[in-house]
Structures are given as structure tokens and as C-alpha cells.
Amino acid sequence: MKRIFSGVQPSGMPTIGNYVGAMKQFIDLQNDFEAYYCVVNQHAITVSQDPELLRERTRQLAALYLAMGIDPNKATIFVQSQVPAHAQAAWLVQCLTPLGELERMTQFKDKAKKQESVMAGLLTYPPLMVADIILYQTDLVPVGDDQKQHLELTRNFVERFNHRFAQEGEDILTLPEHFTPKSGGRIMSLQDPSSKMSKSDTNKKGYIAMLDDPKTIIKKVKSAVTDSSGVISYDPENKPGVSNLLAIYSAFSNKSIADLETEYADSGYGQFKQDLGETIVSVLEPIQTEHQRLLTSSELDDILAAGQIKANEEANKTLAAMEKAMGIR
Ligand code: TYM
Numbered sequence: 360m361k362r363i364f365s366g367v368q369p370s371g372m373p374t375i376g377n378y379v380g381a382m383k384q385f386i387d388l389q390n391d392f393e394a395y396y397c398v399v400n401q402h403a404i405t406v407s408q409d410p411e412l413l414r415e416r417t418r419q420l421a422a423l424y425l426a427m428g429i430d431p432n433k434a435t436i437f438v439q440s441q442v443p444a445h446a447q448a449a450w451l452v453q454c455l456t457p458l459g460e461l462e463r464m465t466q467f468k469d470k471a472k473k474q475e476s477v478m479a480g481l482l483t484y485p486p487l488m489v490a491d492i493i494l495y496q497t498d499l500v501p502v503g504d505d506q507k508q509h510l511e512l513t514r515n516f517v518e519r520f521n522h523r524f525a526q527e528g529e530d531i532l533t534l535p536e537h538f539t540p541k542s543g544g545r546i547m548s549l550q551d552p553s554s555k556m557s558k559s560d561t562n563k564k565g566y567i568a569m570l571d572d573p574k575t576i577i578k579k580v581k582s583a584v585t586d587s588s589g590v591i592s593y594d595p596e597n598k599p600g601v602s603n604l605l606a607i608y609s610a611f612s613n614k615s616i617a618d619l620e621t622e623y624a625d626s627g628y629g630q631f632k633q634d635l636g637e638t639i640v641s642v643l644e645p646i647q648t649e650h651q652r653l654l655t656s657s658e659l660d661d662i663l664a665a666g667q668i669k670a671n672e673e674a675n676k677t678l679a680a681m682e683k684a685m686g687i688r
Contacts, residue, residue, distance in 0.1 A: 362533075363392040364497040366399035366439065366488075369416040370408065373423065374566040375639065376546035376556035379610040380503030384540060386428040388501060394434035395495045395670060396424055401439045401446065402487060405480040406470065419650075422659055423569060426650035437666030439491070444674035448490035451681055452516060453483055460515070461485060465508060489513045493520075494674040496533040504544035505555065510537040524684035531680050542593075542606040542616055549583040552599035567639065570647055577636035580604075591623040591631050601628075608635045611642050 365385060367373060373382065385396055398420045403413060417438055424436050439445050461467065461482050471477045492500055492513050500510055514534060521530040546556045548565035556566045567579050585600040593616045595602040609616045623631050653659050682688035 360393045361391075361498040362395070362495055363388050363499045363501060363538075364395045364397070364492050364495045364535075365501050366397040366402070366491055367420060368399050368403045369413065369420040370403040370406070371416065371558035372568040372570050373420065374546075374556050374558050374568055375607060375611075375643075376503070376566065377558070378427075378569060379543040379546050379607060380540065381501055382424075382427060383610060384501035384538065385424070385434070388499070388538070389429060389434045392499065394429075395497075395673075396429060396434055396436050397439050397491060397670075398424075398437070399439045399488075399491065402484060405478065405484045406474065418659065419654065421663055422650050422653040423646070425653055425659070425662065426646045431662045431665070435666045435669045436662060437670040438663060441663075441667040442494075442670045442674050444494055444671065444678040445487065445490050448494055448674075448678050448681060449483070449487040451685060452486035452489045452493075455520065456486055456489075456512075456516060460512060464512070466505065485509050485512050486516075489516050492535050493517060493532045494677045495670075496673075496677060497535045498533060499538050500535050501538040503546075504539055507537055507539070510535065520681075524681075526680075526684060531684055532677070540610070543610045546607060547599065547603040549579055549603075552584060552603050569643060570650065571643075573640040573644065576640050576643065577633075580632050580636035580639065583632065585628050589627055591626065591628070592620055604632070604635060608638065611635075611638045 365381060367377060367382065385394070388394060398417050400413065400417045421436060421438065425431065429436060464485055467482055467484065470481055474481070488509050489512060493516070502510065517532045517534045520532055524531055548554050548556050548560060548562075549567070550562055550565040558566060558568065560566050564579055564582055567576055571579070583600060583604060585604070586598055588598065590598075591601060591605070592598065593602050593605050605616050605619055608614070608619055612619070614622075679688060
């Protein structure tokens with residue numbers, strides 16, 4: 360069975376952008392792949408975090424994975440820091456990655472601009488991501504558009520590593536592909552459709568968090584920026600606000616954008632936004648109820664403990680092969 364791996368940082372409550380761009384795919388793909396879904400808490404500390412809050416968010420994100428519909432009998436859910444092979448393999452990756460490749464990463468440049476002082480971990484974040492992916496011999500990585508460059512880096516690394524260290528003609532690492540949704544790979548801010556929806560946006564009206572209550576969700580959708588034409592059609596270039604709402608609506612309703620355009624051909628933005636808000640609420644409300652239940656149950660800890668064992672087993676196999684090939688084991 361082919362493998363998938365993906366991760367989300369517990370650096371804040373995920374938004375519907377994370378959901379549409381990546382997490383929704385986690386659920387759909389778990390049936391056809393051997394899946395590993397990780398709470399990447401070591402990635403989160405590349406920028407400053409409050410330790411207590413980080414611990415809490417790590418648990419919350421794991422609960423969200425389950426509440427969304429990831430089935431622990433099908434997929435392995437675990438916390439990155441509980442599998443030491445990630446940091447160990449990241450070191451190997453760093454030693455084989457040219458500095459220039461890391462300095463070119465747009466996410467590094469964007470994030471570095473926002474920091475008062477830039478820690479080395481922000482630069483070496485992509486090698487840790489490469490390690491995450493290769494350790495599970497991953498075939499497919501469901502992610503949003505913003506991670507494509509990191510996936511390219513991963514593919515370059517795998518090709519380089521295999522070329523240099525193949526054992527008796529056998530490649531050690533699997534070459535992964537990225538998987539992004541047709542629309543929704545880049546959900547934009549509700550207040551500024553030219554910038555990406557982000558959980559760290561200081562303007563809370565720009566994003567809908569997965570745990571926002573129904574009233575807040577409806578309010579945020581209603582105040583989303585559109586345009587003055589009053590026409591509901593998908594045209595990201597000229598109608599970025601409305602197109603963004605259509606991409607969100609399509610993901611939450613499982614209707615195609617073309618069908619939604621037809622459905623709302625004679626409606627105004629008011630009705631469209633009202634229906635969209637209610638659709639989002641209808642998907643998120645049951646997730647939120649289940650999330651709350653899981654947080655106060657021991658089930659979550661049992662699932663993470665089992666995930667930790669399975670992930671360590673798999674990751675250690677690849678780490679051993681890499682270390683052996685490189686002459687340090
Ligand atoms: P993170 O935590 O920033 O985001 C998690 C996932 O959500 C996607 N995403 C979006 N998709 C659509 N529209 C948006 N506005 C939006 N914002 C975020 C991201 O593309 C991502 O798929 N580096 C990763 C975490 C990571 C990882 C990995 C992912 C670490 N190791 C290994 C895959 C494989 C990140 O920062 O995601």
C-alpha cells in the first residue's frame with residue numbers, strides 16, 4: 360500500500376484554510392493509503408512559543424485530527440517530538456543540503472522578515488520537513504500550495520541522496536509527490552483576498568478558526584470583502600474575494616464551483632454569504648462537539664501512545680538505513 364505523510368504545526372488553532380488546503384484531504388486519503396499524520400511541534404518552535412500554550416495546542420490539534428474524521432484504526436496519529444528520529448534525520452539532511460537552497464525558500468524569507476531576531480532553526484526548518492517525509496518512505500504528501508517549494512526541496516534531496524548512497528543499486532529513499540486540491544490550495548484572508556489566510560493573522564476577521572462558534576463564523580463570512588459587481592462567479596484575478604468564498608463553499612459543500620455558480624446565478628451576495636456561513640457551521644459544529652469530548656477523555660492519550668510506537672518503528676528503519684549508508688552506524 361502506498362504511503363502518505365502530512366503534518367500541521369500546533370502554532371495556533373487551525374483555520375478553515377488549513378482544513379480546505381490540507382486537512383480535509385487527510386480524511387479522504389486515509390482509505391486508500393497507509394497514512395501518517397503528525398502534529399509537528401518541533402516545527403512550531405522555530406519561532407517563539409509560550410511553552411504551556413504549545414503543550415495545550417499540541418493536544419488540541421491531535422484531538423482535532425480525530426474529531427475531523429481521521430480514523431486511528433486506519434491512520435497513525437502522533438506527535439513529532441515523540442519520535443526522535445525526526446531530529447536525528449534532520450541533521451543528516453542539513454549536512455547534505457546546500458545553504459543557498461535554504462536561503463532561497465520563500466517561507467523562510469517571509470517569516471524572517473516578521474522576526475526581530477531570526478533563529479537558525481527558521482532557516483533549517485525545511486530539512487526537518489524533509490526528514491518528516493522521507494522517514495516514512497512517503498509516496499504522497501497532501502499540503503496546501505504554500506508547501507510546494509518545500510516538497511520540491513524534498514524531491515531534490517531524495518534524488519541526491521539516492522544517487523550518492525544507493526546500496527547495491529537499490530534506492531534508500533522513496534521519491535514523494537505533493538497532492539494539492541484543485542481549488543482551495545490557497546485560501547485567502549476574508550479581509551484581504553490578496554494575502555493567504557493564516558492562523559497568525561493579527562486581524563481575527565481575516566480567518567475562521569476551526570473552533571470559532573457559529574455566531575462568529577456567520578459574522579466573519581458576512582463581513583468578508585467582495586466587490587461591487589454583485590455577480591457570483593469564479594474569476595480569481597478580477598474577483599478575488601468572491602472566488603475565494605466560492606472555493607471555500609465548494610470544499611465545505613462538496614459541490615463543484617460550476618454548480619455553485621449556477622445555483623447562485625440569480626442571487627446577491629447577502630444570500631450567498633448567509634448560505635455559505637450556515638454550510639461552514641454545519642460542518643464545523645459536530646467536529647467541535649467531538650473535539651471537546653476527546654479533550655477530556657483518555658482515549659486521545661491512548662491513541663497518541665499507540666501512534667508513537669508505530670511511528671518510531673517505521674522511522675527508525677529509515678534512519679538506520681540512512682546512517683549506515685553515510686557511515687555513521
Ligand atoms: P502549516 O501548519 O502552516 O499548515 C498546515 C497545512 O495547511 C496548509 N495551509 C493552507 N492551505 C490552503 N490555504 C491556506 N490559507 C493555508 N494555510 C495553510 C499548508 O499548506 C499545510 O499543508 N511546513 C508545514 C508543516 C509540515 C509538514 C511536514 C507538512 C511540517 N512537516 C511534512 C507536510 C509534510 C506547515 O507549516 O504547515
